[in-house]
Amino acid sequence: MWPEAPIATHHTEAAEDLSAPDRAIAFIVRDEDGVAVGFAEASLRRDYVNGCETSPVAFLEGIYVRAEQRKRGVARLLIQAVEGWGKEKGCSEFASDADIGNDVSRRMHAALGFEETERVVFFRKSL
Secondary structure, eight states: TTTTTTTTHHHHHHHHHHHHHTTEEEEEOOOOOOOOEEEEEEEEEEEEOOOOOOSOOOOOOEEEEEEETTTTTHHHHHHHHHHHHHHHHHOOOOEOOTTTTTTHHHHHHHTTOOOOOOOOOOOOOOO
């Protein structure tokens, strides 16, 4: 899902996240044959989260559903699982982000009940 990062980085981050279940969680949906067809990763963010007014906030770090399984309710199941986890952790808000050019992700978020709160362009300058 994040091809720009080395696989070792993914392993390290996953191990850190899963070692702290009070802070992060992952959900997997499997088909009737036990094959993983989608996953979602979420965390609790206690710092400022764009568009939110409370803390902590359940934050969708990533979601992926195999192309052939899309539009079958898999993403909805994953989002509902994260929502439940967030409520258990005392959250009253659930946030996410998407690349400004990722129309598929933005449409999925809207279909699952998220509302767009702002658009941001990040800048950098070498020194």
